[in-house]
Amino acid sequence: MLIIDQRDLSARSPVLRCGFWERAPLLASTEACVKLRGPRERGRTLRKLRLSLGAMDSDASLVSSRPSSPEPDDLFLPARSKGSGGSGFTGGTVSSSTPSDCPPELSAELRGAMGAAGAHPGDKLGGGGGFKSSSSSTSSSTSSAAASSTKKDKKQMTEPELQQLRLKINSRERKRMHDLNIAMDGLREVMPYAHGPSVRKLSKIATLLLARNYILMLTNSLEEMKRLVSEIYGGHHAGFHPSACGGLAHSAPLPAARVNAAPATMLRPQRPGDVQLGASLYEL
């Protein structure tokens, strides 16, 4: 159940070998980690395994990459909150990844057209699942009535129109992801770890987990500060208001050295629901 291995993170970035990561318990719920790590990596791992075993043919009896296949790892997948959302999980009607069961002629045509013209200046040509022989494409043929009605409308569109629509949607999605990455970079900037050209930047998952950690630590720090203040003033200082310290969490980030000097009491898991990511990681 070990998802994030601090040793792995530390190995990737020398900066992470000391300081905050070493001391702070990386708190995260197991569910969140399963979700964040997700089936993608597992699926990729399995695919790579199959590739290495030369088992990419139709023999999926041993290890199947089909989302609907009862892979042992899938047992850890949280149930999707949205009905039959997503792709490939609806009734096991997903196809294999062989080109033969690829999809609707529409997609094939789009492939040809976009492959020839180049989808977008910024596109990674050939990359991505762009022109995949996807399970989702197949599953779309069994989609809901609402979706089918939309498809009816789309079927009435001409090829260039569909192509334009696809490009537009793709562009929007790219922009959305870029914005997300910008926000992620902004989060990295305020994280208490060394920044620099020679330092590998935190991965997204590491950034999120570190951010959570950091917030918890600051919260605890604030609580402790309030407790100390109340002890010092013996409760006479009614004028003291938590908001006086509240700005702390929103002010400039603590320097790494300062964070690293935080009392150990602030670095332990603080909530019952918190799960340390593997005892092997954070045995302090």
Add this chain to the structure above:
DNA sequence: TAGGCCATCTGGTCCT
């Protein structure tokens, strides 16, 4: 070379 991380495409679903 395996595994981790990422960008991108894509279809489905939800929301305004």
Add this chain to the structure above:
DNA sequence: AGGACCAGATGGCCTA
């Protein structure tokens, strides 16, 4: 209806 959001799929790049 259109856009936002989500998650699966896929291939590229990088590192140990």
